[in-house]
Amino acid sequence: MSNRESVCFLPEMETVVLPLDVEIKEEELEIGANIILTSVRPSWNSKEILFKVFTDGITNKLIGCSIKENPSDVVLVRVYGKNSDLLIDREAEKENFKLLHKAGFAPRLYATFKNGLAYEFVPGNVINVDTVKAPTIYPLIASMMAKIHTVHRDMNASPCLWYKIEKQLKLIPSVYTSKNKQLIFEETFPNGIEFLWKEFVLLKSILSKENSPIVFCHNDLLLANIIHQGNKITFIDYEYASCNYQAYDIGNHFAEFSGVTEMDYSLFPGEDFQRSWLRIYLEEYYNITSPSRVVSEEDVSTLYQQVNRFVLASHLYWATWALVQGQHSSIDFDFIRYGAERMKEYEIRKRKVL
Structure with missing residues (x-):
């Protein structure tokens, strides 16, 4: 290893x-x-x-x-x-x-x-596309993410993001063993794997310069991995957790507002909601890491920009993940089309933030 x-x-x-x-x-x-x-x-x-x-x-x-x-x-x-x-x-x-x-x-x-x-x-209610934006719930999620991000602090840690995307790119089959899956891949990814490699190199060159802190991240905060009970939020399923960019974990969570099986990207949070969420997050994060620091509007704006750029990395990560799963998983899910949908949204958002 x-x-x-x-x-x-x-x-x-x-x-x-x-x-x-x-x-x-x-x-x-x-x-x-x-x-x-x-x-x-x-x-x-x-x-x-x-x-x-x-x-x-x-x-x-x-x-x-x-x-x-x-x-x-x-x-x-x-x-x-x-x-x-x-x-x-x-x-x-x-x-x-x-x-x-x-x-x-x-x-x-x-x-x-x-x-x-x-x-x-873990007893409680699984978060859904409605409750994730509820005024009584999203502050709890933001605060919990800040707490998770301070659990294991290692100033010398490297982000797992680039290593994992590169690993997944190498695992995408040149030809799917299922003829039907190969046809779907050719239909939905007309430029092939080369396009994904090109975007990987581009993103790595840009996002590595964002100076987002490396923290302990959940890395898979889709709505089904968040449980709400009373005034308590619990994150579940830690198989993707590792040290990563702070802005990636937040951006990945925002991307998951759209759901998984029936994605609706119109549900992606707008700027006002994001800024409110990010301020709550930073207040909790600084309360733990730098108690005397006051969250400024500049702090919120910087994180807002970083998060929305790292949303691109989230789409690329899960698209490459899905293309590998499409070859190996026995679960009844159209992984290849899911990956294509993530890259379609990637292209739309890329034009807005890069």
């Missing part, structure tokens, strides 16, 4: 996590979850366990497990998507999980197994 990839690896945490020598088949989630539960919840009667399969994710398989006597105690068992380890550092994910739990920002990780994790369920 290269130093660049591991620069953000986090130290061993105190939380005890059970390492289980088990592998679960995607098509046998309940059987596999039962095996995990014999270690994680040994007192549960296997005949009384209730299962709920979650179908929203486009990377992994997820199943919730509980019993009638104590319905609030829900164990989530996540099985990694096929070949997802090509794109995700699973060891780093485990350490990130434990670090954030110790900091009070993440649920408990109960166990790891060969191709997945078992962890605590």
